[in-house]
Amino acid sequence: MSSNREIHLASRPQGWPTGDNFRLVTTEVPVPGPGQLVVRNQYISVDPYMRGRMNDVRSYVPPFALDAPLDGGAVGEVVAGGSDEISLGDTVLHGLGWREFALLDAKAARKVDPGLAPLTAYLGVLGMTGLTAYAGLLEVAAMKPGETVFVSGAAGAVGSVVGQIAKLRGAGRVVGSAGSAAKVERLRALGFDAAFDYHDGPVRDLLRAAAPGGVDVYFDNVGGEHLEAAISSMNPxxxxxxxxxxxxxxDTEPPAAPRNLAQVIGKRLTLRGFLVSDHGQLREQFVREVSGWLREGTLSYDETIVDGLENAPAAFLGLLRGENLGKMLVRV
Amino acid sequence: MSSNREIHLASRPQGWPTGDNFRLVTTEVPVPGPGQLVVRNQYISVDPYMRGRMNDVRSYVPPFALDAPLDGGAVGEVVAGGSDEISLGDTVLHGLGWREFALLDAKAARKVDPGLAPLTAYLGVLGMTGLTAYAGLLEVAAMKPGETVFVSGAAGAVGSVVGQIAKLRGAGRVVGSAGSAAKVERLRALGFDAAFDYHDGPVRDLLRAAAPGGVDVYFDNVGGEHLEAAISSMNPxxxxxxxxxxxxxxDTEPPAAPRNLAQVIGKRLTLRGFLVSDHGQLREQFVREVSGWLREGTLSYDETIVDGLENAPAAFLGLLRGENLGKMLVRV
Known part of the structure; x- marks a missing residue:
């Protein structure tokens, strides 16, 4: 425990990122000040939204700084420091991933119980990923029983949970799209009523065949041609x-699709962007309901775990290429 | 009253309509059956949404039939027939414009009081146009006092009412776009805080200058570059x-999307299409509130009136080119 390793952003990607945009940097293990913790990270979360933060544009979160560690959700063990609530040896969830040892204010960490659920679940199905699925489907899109739900990127961490929650909450039909035959097969095993590989034809045709009665709720992880197809299939x-x-x-050029946005008028559609951070008030209900489904075995989740902090950039690039099934994680 | 004249759809326009798509047809004055009325139309409403119905595509209303009269809102006097509620000489509002004499079921007509408001107001500010503005701003977009509102097509029948209602309901700043310097001047006279001619530069730049604090509510009559600019300027x-x-x-080719649609996520924007026909439950409140503003003189409305049924196609073409100020009407 004499040295620490971090992944820094070495340069801003233009278009698709490459390994050259990242740098593995060795630093000192930090020393906690009063009210601070040092956490030895065990798992770090790898998420698509990080790509946006690699650009130098103002958004809902500031861009990543160059020559500084990336960050993101992580779970680990407190190895130094502490507070009234958090002691040495506790396992905590926090936001400073992409490094072996994280220094943070104790207030920025949340204690989790490693006996209640696997550590990785706190980053995935019981964490931000799961809450994103839950809030987007039930609050933002306000799904009602009997409705037809379409989820794109359905084999991903969020999408696979969206589809299963939809079924558990009484959706009439759940359709998912994914990027390979193996993923499509997995979606069927998870209980999706229909699933297709978007490489197999125009998404519009594939969706129309999979949801002949139209789509009431669309959970968009993909945009572009998927969103256009969803608008075409959506019911009033x-x-x-x-x-x-x-x-x-x-993209290095602004996207052209969806070209049929005018249909939102005649069909009275609502398109609503959301961030999970606005839906924290649902957390308690979400944890109660989702833990119940996990205990019953009615909700499953997939994980793709890559070993070694030094492989975190490769894990991220793989995520952008859709190489993951379910949640992408790095075991530090 | 021995002959009747109607405007028929002679052919479906490809791209911009021309006079050749319409035909003036002379027919017999219809004879009412039991429970029917014959109405001599005095004013007919000319509306942009009619363009969509000229295409042979299924939408929220069926397309216009070829070689049959067009239809649309109209007010006129009952000259034959009647019912328990409606008598000869009554003035009624109904949906069979684009002809001199309309034959309709008495149940499809609504009696209006020509002493309470000018006849044309029942087609405009107190009719479908006004309710569209009222419902879209207050119910669909749920404008709150203090917010900044941007309206495109702001010198049109709906837009000019949207902007004024926004001010009357406490908007912090109201910005309108229109297609000429004269219209921009008119918007300022109507109380818009800022207005611009969209020919004067990229809409994005013009809007950013007119609403430096960003836009909270966008009322879209235009789409395309206007919608893209609004998304760019919109606040969380x-x-x-x-x-x-x-x-x-x-358009004969599908338009490119607003190329910045992905901003709906980070800004948590809601884009919601609507049709006034879904908001009839607001009518009573709308008529009460808007009549009050009209009586006080705090709400103004503009009309562009074209004389003669034979000129209705020209009025419609002029509307699509933006030649109207406020509501476009034909005096039969």
């Missing part, structure tokens, strides 16, 4: 919860 | 009520 008064547009994160 | 949690996209009605 349909709602889209716009969570992500991974199809565009590496 | 902004709402857009999508009423029309006149910029696209004559």
């Amino acid at each position: 008064h349909g709602r889209a919860a716009i969570c992500g547009m991974i199809a565009h994160y590496n | 949690h902004g709402r857009a009520a999508i009423c029309g996209m006149i910029a696209h009605y004559n």
Whole structure:
């Protein structure tokens, strides 16, 4: 425990990132001040939204700084420092991933119980990922029982949970899209009523065949052609919860689709972008309901775990290429 | 009263309509059956949404039939027939414009009082146009006092009422766009805090200058570059009520999306299309509130009146080119 390793942003990607945009840096293990903790990270979360923060544009979160560590959700063990609530040896959830040892204010950490759920679940299905699915589907899109739900990026961490929650909450039909035959098979196993590989044809045609009665709720992780297809298939008064547009994160030109946006008028559609950070008031209900489903075994979740902090950039690049099934994590 | 004249749809326009798409047809004055009325139309409403119905596509209303009269809002006098509620000589509002004499079920007509407001107001500020403005601003976009509102097509029938209602309901700043210097001047006279001619530069720049604090509510009549500019200027949690996209009605190629649509996520924007027909439950409150403003003289409305049924196609073409100030009407 004499040295620390961190992943820094070495340069801002233009279009698709490459390994050269990242740098592994060795530093000193930090020393906690009063009210601070040092956490030895065990798992770090790798998320698509990080791509936006690599650009030098003002957004809902500040861009990552160059030549400084990236950050993101992480769980680990307190190895130095502490507070009235948090002691040495406690396991905590916090926001300073992408490094072996994190120095943070104790107030910025939340204690979790490693006996109640696997550590990784606190980053995924019981964490930000799960709450994103839960809030987007039930609050932003206000899904009602009997409705048809379409989820893009459905084999991803958020999408696979969206589809399962939709079924558990009484959706009439749940359709998912993904990027490979294996993922499509997995979606069927998870209980999706229909699933397709978006490489197999125009998304509009694939969706129309999978949801012949139209779509009431669209949970968008992809944007572009998927959003256009969803608008085309949506029934009157349909709602889209716009969570992500991974199809565009590496665009160097502004995207052209959806070209049929005018349909929102005649169909009275609502397209609503959201961030999970606005829906913290749902957390308690979410944890109660989702833990119940996990205990019953009615909700499953997939994880793709990459070993070694030095492989975190590769994990991130793989995530952008859709190489993950479910939640992408790095075991430090 | 021995012959009747109607405007028929002679052919479906490809792109911009021309006079050749319409035909003036002379027919017999209809004879009412039991429970029917014959109404001599005095004013007919000319509306942008009619352009969509000229295409042979399924939408929220069926397309116009070829070689049959067009229809749309109209007011006129009952000259034959009647019912328990409606008598000869009554003035009624109904949906069969674009002809001199309309034959309709008495149940499809609503008696109006020509002493309470000018006849034309029942087609405009106190009719569908006014309710569109009222419902879109206050219910769909849920404008709150103090907010900044941007209206495109602001010198049109709906837009000019949206801007004024926004001010009367306490908007902090109201910005309008229009297509000529004269219209911009008129918007200032109507109480808009800022107005610009969209020909004067990129809409994005013009809007940013007119609303330096950003936009909370966007009332869209135009689509395209206007919607893109609005998304760029919108503040977090902004709402857009999508009423029309006149910029696209004559497109022969699908328009490119607002290329910045991904901003809806980070800013948590809501884009919501609507049709006034879903908001009838507001009518009573709307008529009460708007009549009050009209009586006080705090709400003004403009009309562009074209004489002669034979000129209705020209009026419609002029409307699509933005030649109207306020409501476009034909005096039969």
